[in-house]
Amino acid sequence: MQNKTTDLLSPGTHDIEVDGLRQRYHVHGSGPVCLVVPGGPGVDWKPTRVPAAEEFLTMLYVEPLGTGGSQRLPSHPHGYTRERYARGLTGLLDALSLPRVLVLGHSYGGFVAQYLALHHPDRLSGMVLYESAPVTGPEHMAESAARVEEFVRRNGDRPDLPTVLGGLQASGTARDDTTITAALRDLLPVSLARYWEREDEFRGLRETITCTYISSLDENLEPDVIDDRAALPAVTVPTLVIVGRYDVICGPRWARELHALIPGSRLVVLEDSGHLGHLEEPEAFADAVRTFARSALA
Known part of the structure; x- marks a missing residue:
């Protein structure tokens, strides 16, 4: 044994x-x-x-x-x-x-x-x-939404910002592995404090991270x-x-x-x-x- x-x-x-x-x-x-x-x-x-x-x-x-x-x-x-x-x-x-x-x-x-x-x-x-x-x-989601607003204020001049926000929106409606993975890659900068200042470091993660769609239901x-x-x-x-x-x-x-x-x-x-x-x-x-x-x- x-x-x-x-x-x-x-x-x-x-x-x-x-x-x-x-x-x-x-x-x-x-x-x-x-x-x-x-x-x-x-x-x-x-x-x-x-x-x-x-x-x-x-x-x-x-x-x-x-x-x-x-x-x-x-x-x-x-x-x-x-x-x-x-x-x-x-x-x-x-x-x-x-x-x-x-x-x-x-x-x-x-x-x-x-x-x-x-x-x-x-x-x-x-x-x-x-x-x-x-x-x-709902309480957790409301707090996260407020934090997203702070992120947007800090990064409003980033050309990639619409893609990030689109990924956030898509993550809430994804129902399969392909869609949730694409959304996760798009929204990754919101998960980091300074993605664009360190883009060379984190670009590979953004291009390769994957996700399986798991629902919130029992x-x-x-x-x-x-x-x-x-x-x-x-x-x-x-x-x-x-x-x-x-x-x-x-x-x-x-x-x-x-x-x-x-x-x-x-x-x-x-x-x-x-x-x-x-x-x-x-x-x-x-x-x-x-x-x-x-x-x-x-």
């Missing part, structure tokens, strides 16, 4: 069956294991890779069910609730004989991490909520609305909250709320980042995670 588990945690890409479904994940780095849950839902795992953290953690990057090389549910594109994602992740940890791990949830992945902390705290030694929020729905076609604000004060898992000062999608307001709601949590604001601070300020991001991991695992 030990040899099998070691093989499943060796560097590279792995497929494992959980609840009869193929779950794909990627292992990079060395040290204690950190389970990385990407955002979207449906966004490719590769942009969430954090090479700087791989110097001190074994980063286990998951392709959530329905995304990339992981198998789709029979109800696809519906049915991908947090409970379903969490069941897949705990099943993965069981298969790897990992009783407790760090979890890093980016954007929507942060919602999944919160669910794990609330329902499976015994499986987590620490939680990083990275560019996430405690709530979805198997019964009911919205999977999230509001963890009443529950978060009961979180016992050590928590780090990271946010970019210019994040439009899950901005500082939500990071402050998470920090205020979760007892003993720490808050780190990346002052020159948007929604992708691990790419925009990689050293500051890695330093924050390193300091937190040392404390959580002590």
Whole structure:
């Protein structure tokens, strides 16, 4: 069993069956294991890779069910609730004989991490909520719209701005993988603090990022609305909250709320980042995670 588990945690890409479904994940780095849950839902795992953290953690990057090389549910594109994602992740940890791990949830992945902390705290030694929020729905959308207006005021003279705003609009109506990927590529500059000043650096990401269309409905076609604000004060898992000062999608307001709601949590604001601070300020991001991991695992 030990040899099998070691093989499943060796560097590279792995497929494992959980609840009869193929779950794909990627292992990079060395040290204690950190389970990385990407955002979207449906966004490719590769942009969430954090090479700087791989110097001190074994980063286990998951392709959530329905995304990339992981198998789709029979109800696809519906049915991908947090409970379903969490069941897949705990099943993965069981298969790897990992009783407790760090979890890093980016954007929507942060919602999944919160669910794990609330329902499976015994499986987590620490939680990083990275560019996430405690709530979805109209309130979250209104805050994001206000942040978009700020982005437009800062970048009103950019010739590419109409394309970005068109991508934002298209992302709300996309219903297939091709359309949502095209929208994600168009809107990418809104996810970064200074895309056009660093365009040579981020152009490749914009041209290659992919996304699977995942709806916000459960198997019964009911919205999977999230509001963890009443529950978060009961979180016992050590928590780090990271946010970019210019994040439009899950901005500082939500990071402050998470920090205020979760007892003993720490808050780190990346002052020159948007929604992708691990790419925009990689050293500051890695330093924050390193300091937190040392404390959580002590």
